[in-house]
Amino acid sequence: MNPLLKAQKIGFLGAGNMAQAMIKGLIEGGIPANHIYASNRSEGKLIKLVEQYKINAASTNEELIDTCDIIILAIKPQDLLTALEPVGRVFDENKIVISVVAGIRMEKLERFLNGARLSRVMPNTPSLIGRGVIGYLLNDDDDDALDSTVADLFAPLGRVIKVGDEDQFEALMVSCSSGTGFVFEMMMYWQDWIEEHGFSVEEARVMTIETFVGASLLAAQAREGVEDLQARVTSKKGVTAAGLQSMRELEIERALRISFEKAAMRNKEMAREIK
Ligand SMILES: NC(=O)c1ccc[n+]([C@@H]2O[C@H](COP(=O)([O-])OP(=O)(O)OC[C@H]3O[C@@H](n4cnc5c(N)ncnc54)[C@H](OP(=O)(O)O)[C@@H]3O)[C@@H](O)[C@H]2O)c1
CATH class of the missing domain: 3.40.50.720 (NAD(P)-binding Rossmann-like Domain)
Structure with a gap:
């Protein structure tokens, strides 16, 4: 310091x-x-x-x-x-x-x-x-x-x-502050699905958290980008590829983008409400 x-x-x-x-x-x-x-x-x-x-x-x-x-x-x-x-x-x-x-x-x-x-x-x-x-x-x-x-x-x-400016400030807030909440939302669904397959709450919690932590640390340490890392865990016509194809068909990207935009709109609205 x-x-x-x-x-x-x-x-x-x-x-x-x-x-x-x-x-x-x-x-x-x-x-x-x-x-x-x-x-x-x-x-x-x-x-x-x-x-x-x-x-x-x-x-x-x-x-x-x-x-x-x-x-x-x-x-x-x-x-x-x-x-x-x-x-x-x-x-x-x-x-x-x-x-x-x-x-x-x-x-x-x-x-x-x-x-x-x-x-x-x-x-x-x-x-x-x-x-x-x-x-x-x-x-x-x-x-x-x-x-x-x-x-x-x-x-x-x-x-x-x-x-650089207030708009970027808002984008950082939505993606990183609200974004923390969005990641938790996904973690909840992850854990629910694991529990439905006979694991205890604690086991499902650990499996979910470690999957997110492990993927994040790998991404943080790797030289290549997330897209390349994803390609490494995805073999053609394999299990992961089938799941990813479904995620894309269900337009998960669109859902996320809309959520980001909605959060940004609410931020503007709240700023107007503060007297
Ligand atoms: N926590 C987070 O992760 C986080 C992240 C990003 C930004 N922020 C921002 O940080 C700010 C504080 O959040 P926080 O989570 O720390 O809230 P918090 O735990 O509620 O703390 C706010 C404190 O301000 C005191 N306070 C209220 N009016 C006051 C006044 N006129 N003079 C002196 N003290 C007063 C409150 O006193 P009492 O003891 O009387 O309640 C309370 O202790 C918020 O604006 C939030 O948007 C927080």
């Missing part, structure tokens, strides 16, 4: 699941716990976090923003704008603000941040175990220092990918 980052004070506005995963990752990545601050609406969660990680509690959001160089907005979309409104003037152009909040676009955030440097970041749920895909977008593409700060901060949570 960048040694300069270790000298910064990092504050979490909202101390829920995402903040906790990040705090764990930051401390493991070498950020001193006494440089990390958090504020939260209810006190209980904050007290627990302070006890567990020996970080500092800020008694108000205003105090958090005032104290920290980097402020990570980690609250639910519906709570964010109400939280920012009363504290907007505490931000200035020297503060870095990182929003992990889904659905609130850069231009809307900028209205509340008094000229602060800004990045939107989208970690998916596997980030909670350090195996996430984390997309980020900057409000100033020439701000190299902001770029490396964001990349360094999120590296402990998985693979960090810079995106």
Whole structure:
């Protein structure tokens, strides 16, 4: 991790699941716990976090923003704008603000941040175990220092990918964040079918998970692309080929594409609903 980052004070506005995963990752990545601050609406969660990680509690959001160089907005979309409104003037152009909040676009955030440097970041749920895909977008593409700060901060949570604009940001969110849910949907059908063939729930669970993990790791390690790997497990007129032919006849690709588009449409709709 960048040694300069270790000298910064990092504050979490909202101390829920995402903040906790990040705090764990930051401390493991070498950020001193006494440089990390958090504020939260209810006190209980904050007290627990302070006890567990020996970080500092800020008694108000205003105090958090005032104290920290980097402020990570980690609250639910519906709570964010109400939280920012009363504290907007505490931000200035020297503060870095990182929003992990889904659905609130850069231009809307900028209205509340008094000229602060800004990045939107989208970690998916596997980030909670350090195996996430984390997309980020900057409000100033020439701000190299902001770029490396964001990349360094999120590296402990998985693979960090810079995106070019809000549309790409949405595509990453749909494919990787909602995408995690889509993969779970397929895993459920996999497991059901195995159970129907006399395996216990636990056996079916292991068989399903290991098939997905094994295929993914193989794809991650191989030099060739997924298409070539698939060709290697598929002999002409064989068992796999018969199954694949059926998947194609049933237009699984079309079904997936429509699901991606529907998710993207819902994302836009939700962004409009947030006042
Ligand atoms: N979890 C994920 O995998 C994930 C992935 C990608 C993005 N995100 C984004 O990350 C954000 C946080 O998600 P999460 O899962 O961490 O939610 P969460 O567990 O519900 O945490 C949100 C926290 O914000 C606190 N809060 C609400 N209003 C506040 C205010 N005005 N001031 C200070 N704290 C306030 C809540 O306090 P209480 O204790 O009172 O509830 C709660 O602890 C969301 O916008 C979500 O879209 C999450």
